[in-house]
Amino acid sequence: MNLNDYFEQTDGMGILSTTDKHGNVDCAIYAAPHIISEETVAFIMRPRVSYYNVQQNPKAAYMFVEKGAGYKGKRLYLQKVSEEADIEKINALRKHPAEGEDAQKSRLVYFKVIGARPLVGDNDD
Numbered sequence: 001m002n003l004n005d006y007f008e009q010t011d012g013m014g015i016l017s018t019t020d021k022h023g024n025v026d027c028a029i030y031a032a033p034h035i036i037s038e039e040t041v042a043f044i045m046r047p048r049v050s051y052y053n054v055q056q057n058p059k060a061a062y063m064f065v066e067k068g069a070g071y072k073g074k075r076l077y078l079q080k081v082s083e084e085a086d087i088e089k090i091n092a093l094r095k096h097p098a099e100g101e102d103a104q105k106s107r108l109v110y111f112k113v114i115g116a117r118p119l120v121g122d123n124d125d
Helices: 003-009 049-056 087-093 100-104
Strands: 012-019 025-030 034-037 040-045 059-066 073-084 107-118
Touching: 003 034, 012 049, 025 049, 040 049, 040 073, 040 087, 049 059, 049 107, 087 107
Parallel strands: none
Antiparallel strands: 012 025, 012 059, 034 040, 040 107, 059 073, 073 107
């Protein structure tokens, strides 16, 4: 199953892990990524710790835990490649409209998928 189909068909919770230039780790709950291609995903990021971290260190990891019994899901290993501030494009991707100054400062941040693994185990997808 490709990433687009997986995230469209699977309910669950995601966590994006980032680090700053000193190696200080942060984890934040994030919605499923927007799938641009099998090699590229994007997240809408507000000006908060995760966003500032990827400005300093472009590597990140995204863990998605499927809803339901057991431990199923995916781990994506990511590297930031670009971002854009087109608020109309960002709002078109949102499931729920965002409001306020923070929402206006949101960025669409693109990541190259360096690797993908199941939630549990070491086998590559």
